Structures are given as structure tokens and as C-alpha cells.
Amino acid sequence: MYIPTYDDVLIAHKRIKPYIHETPVLTSSFLNNLTGAELFFKCENLQKAAAFKVRGACNAVFGLTDEQAKLGVATHSSGNHALSLSYAAGQRGIDVTVVMPSTAPQAKKDAVIGYGGVIVECEPSTSSREAVFSEVVAKSGADFVHPYNDPRVIAGQATCSKELMDQVCGLDIVIAPIGGGGMISGTCLTLSTIAPHIQIYAAEPVNADDAARSFKVGYIIADDAPNTVADGLKVPLKELTWHFVRNHVTDILTATEDEIINAMKLVWLRMKLVIEPSSAVSLATIIKNPEIFKGKRVGIIITGGNVDLDKLPWMSQ
Amino acid sequence: MYIPTYDDVLIAHKRIKPYIHETPVLTSSFLNNLTGAELFFKCENLQKAAAFKVRGACNAVFGLTDEQAKLGVATHSSGNHALSLSYAAGQRGIDVTVVMPSTAPQAKKDAVIGYGGVIVECEPSTSSREAVFSEVVAKSGADFVHPYNDPRVIAGQATCSKELMDQVCGLDIVIAPIGGGGMISGTCLTLSTIAPHIQIYAAEPVNADDAARSFKVGYIIADDAPNTVADGLKVPLKELTWHFVRNHVTDILTATEDEIINAMKLVWLRMKLVIEPSSAVSLATIIKNPEIFKGKRVGIIITGGNVDLDKLPWMSQ
Incomplete structure (x- = not known):
């Protein structure tokens, strides 16, 4: 650690x-x-x-090498980290995928999309979220930016x-x-x-x-x-x-x-x-x-x- | 003028x-x-x-001589000028009377009172407002601070x-x-x-x-x-x-x-x-x-x- x-x-x-x-x-x-x-x-x-989550998201996104950045970033969040990472990736012009429960409010989904993020939906459970997220990262090789850890x-x-x-x-x-x-x-x-x-x-x-x-x-x-x-x-x-x-x-x-x-x-x-x-x-x-x-x-x-x-x-x- | x-x-x-x-x-x-x-x-x-009305209200209130200030200020308003004049008078520690229609929202009345203003109610008509206001000024000698003119x-x-x-x-x-x-x-x-x-x-x-x-x-x-x-x-x-x-x-x-x-x-x-x-x-x-x-x-x-x-x-x- x-x-x-x-x-x-x-x-x-x-x-x-x-x-x-x-x-x-x-x-x-x-x-x-x-x-x-x-x-x-x-x-x-x-x-x-x-x-404030834009601060951490931007630091992660703009700290990537060009090689890493090409593969994009990904996270799971239905809140401000999802918006913030989408904003940061948009500023760098790289892909961002956000895994969100299908039950998340439409307004949050719209905001992510508005910043250029791609949403992949999961069921509203930890097991579904983790399974879907692993698949996303395995497929794209995107860098995982955890919301806080x-x-x-x-x-x-x-x-x-x-x-x-x-x-x-x-x-x-x-x-x-x-x-x-x-x-x-x-x-x-x-x-x-x-x-x-x-x-x-x-x-x-x-x-x-x-x-x-x-x-x-x-x-x-x-x-x-x-x-x-x-x-x-x-x-x-x-x-x-x-x-x-x-x-x-x-x-x-x-x-x-x-x-x-x-x-x-x-x-x-x-x-x-x-x-x-x-x-x-x-x-x-x-x-x-x-x-x-x-x-x-x-x-x-x-x-x-x-x-x-x-x-x-x-x-x- | x-x-x-x-x-x-x-x-x-x-x-x-x-x-x-x-x-x-x-x-x-x-x-x-x-x-x-x-x-x-x-x-x-x-x-x-x-x-913004606090700017004009403060300029009027703090521009008074001590003699004038003793008599207080007065206005008619049920909006931001009423709050602002009450705030300004409170800062100078002088009396302020606001003539307001009896129908004004309680929240506005409470805000004026919260800043230390005294409310005198009139009927919601121009004639009543002018009559009540004249009476207030005649009695107190307060300086009339018009909301804009x-x-x-x-x-x-x-x-x-x-x-x-x-x-x-x-x-x-x-x-x-x-x-x-x-x-x-x-x-x-x-x-x-x-x-x-x-x-x-x-x-x-x-x-x-x-x-x-x-x-x-x-x-x-x-x-x-x-x-x-x-x-x-x-x-x-x-x-x-x-x-x-x-x-x-x-x-x-x-x-x-x-x-x-x-x-x-x-x-x-x-x-x-x-x-x-x-x-x-x-x-x-x-x-x-x-x-x-x-x-x-x-x-x-x-x-x-x-x-x-x-x-x-x-x-x-």
C-alpha cells in the first residue's frame, strides 16, 4: 500500500x-x-x-502516461466521482467507462453522459457491480480510478x-x-x-x-x-x-x-x-x-x- | 432633482x-x-x-449626520430594500420603520424584524401606503430612503x-x-x-x-x-x-x-x-x-x- x-x-x-x-x-x-x-x-x-472529487479524478487522469491514457479510465460510482472522472477524462480527451446500478437516477446518468462518459449498467448489488466492473477492465485495459482508496x-x-x-x-x-x-x-x-x-x-x-x-x-x-x-x-x-x-x-x-x-x-x-x-x-x-x-x-x-x-x-x- | x-x-x-x-x-x-x-x-x-440594495441603503444611512440619524430612517417596501435598510440601520444602531402591506409574506416581515426593523402595516393599495407612510414620517421625523429614486x-x-x-x-x-x-x-x-x-x-x-x-x-x-x-x-x-x-x-x-x-x-x-x-x-x-x-x-x-x-x-x- x-x-x-x-x-x-x-x-x-x-x-x-x-x-x-x-x-x-x-x-x-x-x-x-x-x-x-x-x-x-x-x-x-x-x-x-x-x-471536490474533480481534484482527485484530475490528478489520476493527468498523471497517466500517454500509453496508459490511450486505454482510458474506469470506475464504479453512482455519485460525484462518476461525474468528476468523466469531466477529467473529457478534459484529457480519453475514454471513461462508469459502471452504475441500473437503478441510479436518470439525472446522474445524464450528467455522466453529458461529460462524455460511457455507462455500463449493473444490478444494484455488490456482486453484480464487481463482476461487471471486472469485465469492463479486462476488456479495455482501462485504469481503475477508485473513488477514494x-x-x-x-x-x-x-x-x-x-x-x-x-x-x-x-x-x-x-x-x-x-x-x-x-x-x-x-x-x-x-x-x-x-x-x-x-x-x-x-x-x-x-x-x-x-x-x-x-x-x-x-x-x-x-x-x-x-x-x-x-x-x-x-x-x-x-x-x-x-x-x-x-x-x-x-x-x-x-x-x-x-x-x-x-x-x-x-x-x-x-x-x-x-x-x-x-x-x-x-x-x-x-x-x-x-x-x-x-x-x-x-x-x-x-x-x-x-x-x-x-x-x-x-x-x- | x-x-x-x-x-x-x-x-x-x-x-x-x-x-x-x-x-x-x-x-x-x-x-x-x-x-x-x-x-x-x-x-x-x-x-x-x-x-445589492444594501449598498444604496448603507450609503443613505451612513451619510446621515448624527442629528439626522437620531430621528431614524423609514421606507415603504415589501422586498429587498426593506431588508437592506433594516440591516443598514441596525449596523448604525438607529431606528428604522418599514411600511408594508398587511398581505406581505410572513417570511419577509420576519426578516425585517430579524434585522431590528419596525413594521407598520398598511392596506395593499397605493393610497393606504402613502397615507400610512406620511403619518409615520410626520410623527418620527425619520429620513425617507426611497428604494431607488x-x-x-x-x-x-x-x-x-x-x-x-x-x-x-x-x-x-x-x-x-x-x-x-x-x-x-x-x-x-x-x-x-x-x-x-x-x-x-x-x-x-x-x-x-x-x-x-x-x-x-x-x-x-x-x-x-x-x-x-x-x-x-x-x-x-x-x-x-x-x-x-x-x-x-x-x-x-x-x-x-x-x-x-x-x-x-x-x-x-x-x-x-x-x-x-x-x-x-x-x-x-x-x-x-x-x-x-x-x-x-x-x-x-x-x-x-x-x-x-x-x-x-x-x-x-
Whole structure:
């Protein structure tokens, strides 16, 4: 298992800069008053493809040799990694195949196709997904870019907090949501190297709290099919992300579905930003745990903004 | 009638800087591809109180002498000017009274109260509004800050395109929605002074096209109660804003309700920004009139982001 270093992050940042936005950091005096903290929102919802995942995807795609690139890239994902890898491959002009369950929302399929990706459908089960994916890779020889358990991807995600460090000084805490742990691992990689005094918190839905339970017991617990509105956070930790979480995260906090939806709506209402439920989990845990955050300068990674605008979660509450 | 000058704009900008955001300019390659233009969105939805109106309101409030300020300020508005004046008065710690029709949405009333404003209700008619407002001003001696037909307000709004000129170079066109004409007048004031080669377009709903008709015939036409989803654009031009529109605007373009709602949803979907319908009229007219905008660098003033998140216009389509 290759563990990426900060040198990999520096190389990644130089490599991906032409293809990503340096996303703005926004603030809200309303939310500062509400939480008693000074909050700095790093807006990856305003990133290309509306997700931080573009960073890792671009680092993987543009790190390939021309020989490798000819064979294309492939992944399995029905979320932001699928869009992001399709965007990155499109920028390089290479093939990309995404294995997606046939049950994935049409909007997600359309978005992948819009970026030039090819979708191969599988049944909505792990066994079908793995079988179909193996076949795709065997046939094309495409490079497999895992959504998070990949050193290239983690080094790419790490450029987000590298930018944040240049944009905001004197942070006490950085918090990001945790699913598979790609963003948190990148955050750990950057901060443990260039700002080791900053505490790193992860935020997770109560309904998909396998990382929080893993953190407590000291080994990876992987739930099979958790159900949460924060659909980007359903996947389990893997060995590479577990390495970073175990060594560098201060704590993993959790929030209920209602707390997540309320925090999401607050950001839409007060900051005028379209963020997806996964992005709201951090703020939900900050509101819930004032004793940790009060009086602190807190960086919050807003991870993405891909939501179905015709079906907002507070409307079905 | 005092016509504000660019010197007033420079003074206004210095005066209001501590109380406003320098809002970011965002871009979207999707919307560039769609329109064939290079679009630069000046995001006043990310402004304090989520509206450019804070600029004019702060300039009026902070321009008062201490003697005047003691008597407070007052206005009639059920929209962003009400919020913005309440915000500005709160920042200076002075009284603000807003005359609002009893039928105004509770959310708007709550927002004014949240900023420390006092609401006096009137019947939803011009005669009642004027009678109640006269009474308020006679009793308190408060300074009347008109939503747009006020040189202090126009000089304040003019700081928006002043910032835009520092943020983006080489613009060919700037476009903003037109209701009473405060933002357009401010834009005319700034650009006619420091960048007279830039064309200024205004955008208006077909359903409330009194400014477009005024522009054609050469005198002010004021409709009584137009009905449009772009609720910030229902008010008519007044003599001061007419002065700027008549002298400096290239043309006023119009868009239908469906075109406005579609453009609004596109911005939410592609730029991840919560914008109100009034803000979307400019993009709607750009999509509708490619022959004007194709190949041009276009600044678009996104005027505000105050919408009812429980009742989005595309959901009732």
C-alpha cells in the first residue's frame, strides 16, 4: 500500500490547476452568531462538476502516461466521482467507462453522459457491480480510478485544504464529512504536514456511522447498505483512508437526518448556496456540539452541490 | 432633482465598505457554451441581506449626520430594500420603520424584524401606503430612503459595477434587471464615467415591461399592478432613474415567465447559486438574443437571492 506524501500533493496541485477552480471561501455572520464560532466555508460546490472529487479524478487522469491514457479510465460510482472522472477524462480527451446500478437516477446518468462518459449498467448489488466492473477492465485495459482508496485520488483531494491554508489564516479546526474518507484523508495529509496544530474533525450521519464506530473500536467496520439523505456518505472506509483517519483525526461527530436537512436548508437560506445533504453534515455537528467549536476559527469543507432540484429533502419532511 | 456624480460613487464606496461584501464574480463554462458568450456573474445574492440594495441603503444611512440619524430612517417596501435598510440601520444602531402591506409574506416581515426593523402595516393599495407612510414620517421625523429614486441610493448601487470593473477586464456589455431602475442607474453612472465604451442592457419581464415600453416611446409609462414571478421588478421608473435609462441604456430586452424560471433553474443547477427570479431575467434575455451577446464578454449583475425555499417556481409549473 503506497501512502501518498505531501510531495505528491504539491505535484498534484501543479498538475490539476488548469482543470479546477480555486474555489472561494465564504462566511456568514448569521451562522457565526448561531454557532459562536468563526466559520470559513470552502465552497467545493462551486468546483467543476460541483464536487471536490474533480481534484482527485484530475490528478489520476493527468498523471497517466500517454500509453496508459490511450486505454482510458474506469470506475464504479453512482455519485460525484462518476461525474468528476468523466469531466477529467473529457478534459484529457480519453475514454471513461462508469459502471452504475441500473437503478441510479436518470439525472446522474445524464450528467455522466453529458461529460462524455460511457455507462455500463449493473444490478444494484455488490456482486453484480464487481463482476461487471471486472469485465469492463479486462476488456479495455482501462485504469481503475477508485473513488477514494487510491493514493492519487487522496493526493488530489489534499489540494483543497492546501488552498484553504493559503486563503484563511489562524484556523483552529478543519471539519469535513466522512464517507469513504477520501476528503478527510487528503485533509489529514495536508494539515499533518503544513499545519499540524490544526485539529481535524470528521462529520457523519448517525444513519451511516460506520466510520465513527470504526474510530471508536480501532478497526474498520463496514456497513452493508446504510440509508441516509447524505447519499455521498454511504460507503465504508478502506485501508488507505483508515490509515489517515486513525492517525490524524481528533474525533468523528454524528448528526441525525433532521439535523442534516435543517443545516442544509440554513446554508441555502442564509448563504444562498446550493449544497448537497452530505455537505451539510459538518455544520449540523457544529450546531450540535457548541462546546467543541465555540470561540474557534473553523474551516468547513463544503463538498458538493449536486442535488435534485425537483425533490428537496425539506419538502418531504 | 440632484443627479449623483461619480464623485458621489467614490464617497459612497469608501463609506459603505465596512458594511458590505465585495461580492465574488463567478463563471460557468456550461453557460458560456450555451450562450456563445463569456459571462461574468457579479454575485450580489452573496451580498449582506442577499441583495445589492444594501449598498444604496448603507450609503443613505451612513451619510446621515448624527442629528439626522437620531430621528431614524423609514421606507415603504415589501422586498429587498426593506431588508437592506433594516440591516443598514441596525449596523448604525438607529431606528428604522418599514411600511408594508398587511398581505406581505410572513417570511419577509420576519426578516425585517430579524434585522431590528419596525413594521407598520398598511392596506395593499397605493393610497393606504402613502397615507400610512406620511403619518409615520410626520410623527418620527425619520429620513425617507426611497428604494431607488434617491441620489444616495443610486450612488450606492453604482459601487457594484465599480467593483466589477476592478474584477473583470475587457467587458463589452453589462446587463442587469430593471424594475424601478436603481441598479441600472447606478450601472449607468459608473460605466458612463469610467468605461463609456461598455454597452449597458437592461432586462425586464414581458409581464412587467413598463420600462421597455417607456424606453421605446420616450416618456415614463407606469403600470399599476403588473404580475410576474420576478417580484423585485414590478415597480415603475421615476424621474431620477429615467434620466439614466434614457441617456445611457442601449436597449431593454424582455423575457417571458417561463424563460425567467428556466434561466433561474439553470443557474441553481449549473452554478449552485440560490438566486431569486428577478436575478434570472438577464440570463433569460441573453439566451433569447444570441445575436447580441455571442462572442462578447458580458457582465451580469445577479441582484439577489431572497426566495421562499418551500415554494420554488419550477415546482408549480
